[in-house]
Amino acid sequence: MRRFKRTLVAAALATTVVAGTTGWASGTAQQAMTGPPPGTSQWLADTSLGRPLPDPDRASPAEVAAFFRGLDEAQRHRLARRHPGVVGNLDGVPVALRYEANALAAARDARYGHLAGRRLLAFDPRGRGLVAEVFGDLERSRHVAVVVPGSDIDAGSYDRARSPYGTPAGMARQLRAATRGRTAVIAWAGYTTPVGVGPDAATGGLAEAGAERLARLTGGLVATGAPAPSLFCHSYGSVVCGLAAADVKAKDLVVFGSPGMRAANVAELGTNARVWAAKAPDDWISRVPHVAFLGLGHGEDPASDAFGARRVPADGARGHDGYFAPGTDSLRAFAAIARGEAA
Template sequence: MASRPRDSRLRRTLLAALVTASVVVPVSGAARPAAVPAPTPAVLAPLRAATPAALDERYAAGRQDIAAAERMAGEHGDRRRARALRAMAEPARHFLSFDGRDGGRTVEVFGDLSRAGTIAVLVPGSDTDLDTYERFRAGAVALEEELGDGAAVIAWLGYRTPGTVSPEVLTPGLARRAAPRLRAFIAELSAVKPAARTSLLCHSYGSVVCAEAAPDLRVADIVLYGSPGTGADTVGGLHTPAAVWAGRGTGDWIADVPHVRIRLPFLSVGFGTDPVAKEFGAHTFDAGTGGHSDYLKPRSVSLRNIARIVSGRNPAEEGRHA
């Protein structure tokens, strides 16, 4: 009985945040530039093998789609976007797929996927699109370098992410639409790399996407970091045989987000139990002192421990101050 006033305050806080976001987003959205047009990408056949020849063919198709989007951006007069796409189309970059429409969808590979026995798939959180992609890419690069030879990292920007200040970031709608795409990608990856140890790394709102997809994913680990919750009350609610890990940096503002879930008519707001809370039941790991965007920062405690999980090792084996 004593917890009711506190629960009521949390619900009011969350609802206030939703109302605030509903007011702020239309105002801030009005100031955003118009979307940069992009062509419809080529229809790609499923990847049948992860051989160097098959991957080179897929990477070449990705470069063609990026080059087409670059030309359209240039014709539209957006030199910044055209310049960014030109860099993406370089032969050293490896995209399994690319779609420049509606903020952008990309799947980029770091490392040699054909030889990888360990694979990490990164799923980003809010405010990730082609205009902010380099920030997402930097984390993938840092993780691939930390893992070393024999590993590959895949940056999966396979959905339209919500804005950090938006009503969508408080609801599972975008995650539910993204989940079938993530399931399809992991199934394709599992088919061509059945012996690889694959882990799913889910940042912020990306953890909601992973949770929605979890029942059908063939992965060894699901790693949640900077998570607002998953929509499940416990790990059991994810219905996954994967080991579920959770970590949060001591400087991450997400700790102040109310971990509640409110079911309203035609709408669910919030994502329930804090994944690092004991009652959720995840394996927890030391994520250091960083903030919300620092988990894959080079030489950080969080990066080191996430790499250990991906490699199948216990992060507790490495000292907290190592």
């Protein structure tokens, strides 16, 4: 009975999980972005090729890739111009064509002028906005990494100058530099994240929707010829990676500042990928109860011995957002993993 009471109290405390980058603040409930990309109805009604276009809601990334391999260049570019919202966000479409389509889509939305000239693997202006930016040559690199962020990240905040190591774009820049340009890195703000503290941060609803999107992203990368990526999952992003672990095509899952992965140990993740974990000594995430009860909390600490992940040194990292700071052991270890050199 006493143990039950302790668990109940810990579960109640888990509602205060701060799963992102802003610290202690009140939370606002979010509606997960699900379903096919913008413009899907017009895409499905297009008969210009004399045959059906792949259904974004049903076709696998491999099926999408096969469809586009069967088109000539003129047909591909015509589809990108006619349907930039679909072509730019459909996993399995050739990378360069997605860049082209997303540049067109972003140019049509005055809110996102800051995205001009960037290599966007995804751009969806609906809601708070979703975006994925590529740093490096994704089409030719032998190694690929994907940064999966935590809370308070969207198309407007994924690259904040005041947080150079705590946003996905900042982390991606630092990781690419640390690999000496040998790894293409994707800053993936591709799911609806929690805002502040609240039920969204302490539960797995948004992470479940994000996990589906992350699995499709990795499937699309492999379908278009890219190597299986290493995933770098920060804070609530590690919940996303935990739920996606059995389905993503990835060689590494690296979690840091994690509130939990919704699993008791590595074996429960159901993945063949190597699983790594880092936690800085003064990261406030250590104060979050690592429990799971009645849907609240995210379970065992991935950095604990009991979880069974490979440990990443993080003694030099500062706080919750310092894992990618230049000169840290964590960044050096992350770079070795991303380059495929870590044992």
